[in-house]
Amino acid sequence: DGGITQSPKYLFRKEGQNVTLSCEQNLNHDAMYWYRQDPGQGLRLIYYSQIVNDFQKGDIAEGYSVSREKKESFPLTVTSAQKNPTAFYLCASSIIDRGTDTQYFGPGTRLTVL
Amino acid sequence: DAKTTQPPSMDCAEGRAANLPCNHSTISGNEYVYWYRQIHSQGPQYIIHGLKNNETNEMASLIITEDRKSSTLILPHATLRDTAVYYCIVRVENDMRFGAGTRLTVKP
Numbered sequence: 001d002g003g004i005t006q007s008p009k010y011l012f013r014k015e016g017q018n019v020t021l022s023c024e025q026n027l028n029h030d031a032m033y034w035y036r037q038d039p040g041q042g043l044r045l046i047y048y049s050q051i052v053n054d055f056q057k058g059d060i061a062e063g064y065s066v067s068r069e070k071k072e073s074f075p076l077t078v079t080s081a082q083k084n085p086t087a088f089y090l091c092a093s094s095i096i097d098r099g100t101d102t103q104y105f106g107p108g109t110r111l112t113v114l
Numbered sequence: 115d116a117k118t119t120q121p122p123s124m125d126c127a128e129g130r131a132a133n134l135p136c137n138h139s140t141i142s143g144n145e146y147v148y149w150y151r152q153i154h155s156q157g158p159q160y161i162i163h164g165l166k167n168n169e170t171n172e173m174a175s176l177i178i179t180e181d182r183k184s185s186t187l188i189l190p191h192a193t194l195r196d197t198a199v200y201y202c203i204v205r206v207e208n209d210m211r212f213g214a215g216t217r218l219t220v221k222p
Contacts, residue, residue: 004157006157037210040214041168041214042169042201042211042213042214042215043212043214044212045159045210069129087157090158092157092210102148102160102163103159103160103210105150105157105159105160106157107156107157108155108156108157110155
């Protein structure tokens with residue numbers, strides 16, 4: 001069963017705790033992305049990675065960190081420095097192909113910080 | 115900032131064609147137009163994309179005007195399961211700039 005998996009679907013944490021969201025893909029895609037979505041809003045890019053051991057900040061990287069140790073995996077850590085972490089987090093992946101790299105999304109993780 | 119403008123909401127009767135417009139007047143010559151949709155609390159689903167020519171796949175058709183300043187996504191026979199938020203996106207580097215989209219409601 002190919003695709004992008006994110007776990008867990010729902011996550012609850014206490015304020016001040018770091019939390020790591022999982023994203024795995026078995027599509028052999030080069031690039032992976034993390035987005036945040038707030039209620040009634042579009043997606044905003046947090047981080048992206050085009051190759052193992054390299055990643056770039058998106059528009060709203062403050063308070064987040066990522067790693068890309070394997071091609072298949074791109075975990076996102078929401079740190080205690082993120083002032084408003086409650087949101088729906090989406091992971092995506094794509095082949096890098098000269099401007100037509102269609103991104104495919106996982107099912108998302110809904111994080112609630114209490 | 116999204117580079118596209120879409121109506122916030124539209125209704126469509128089940129079985130009829132749904133035509134979703136999008137304006138992208140500042141699009142550059144090498145930028146593609148992408149369409150995704152998102153059903154509540156799920157990840158966005160890729161529908162179709164195009165550069166200059168009209169495109170069709172098993173889900174939809176994409177009509178891009180000759181000047182590329184606007185496009186229309188056509189769902190030929192809308193069903194209740196097509197109720198979703200539809201996003202028109204002009205790709206900017208490595209970032210899909212999702213705006214607020216159009217909430218399409220298909221009614222029986």
